[in-house]
Amino acid sequence: MLGTSWSIRDLYVAPHHRRSGIANALLQHVIHNARAAGAHRVSLQTETDNTPALTLYTDIGFQPVTGLELLNLTFDPTRQDPGDTA
Structure with missing residues (x-):
């Protein structure tokens, strides 16, 4: 059973704020909320x-x-999509 999953697509911390715990805090927030929402x-x-x-x-x-x-x-803007006959 796959169940519900959450996906973090982008996590960015400005260079002058890195290594200060921001990324960890953001991840912990997501993990807490995913668990509370019943994600697997x-x-x-x-x-x-x-x-x-x-x-x-x-x-x-x-x-x-x-x-x-x-x-x-x-995507190459100069080419049509595969299977596109238009």
């Missing part, structure tokens, strides 16, 4: 070389997900 999980993603973020996330308890691939479709 909170997911997020970051770049593999973003060591400070990865350290924060794993320290809080987030774990890497195996068996999934992240796929993107990047």
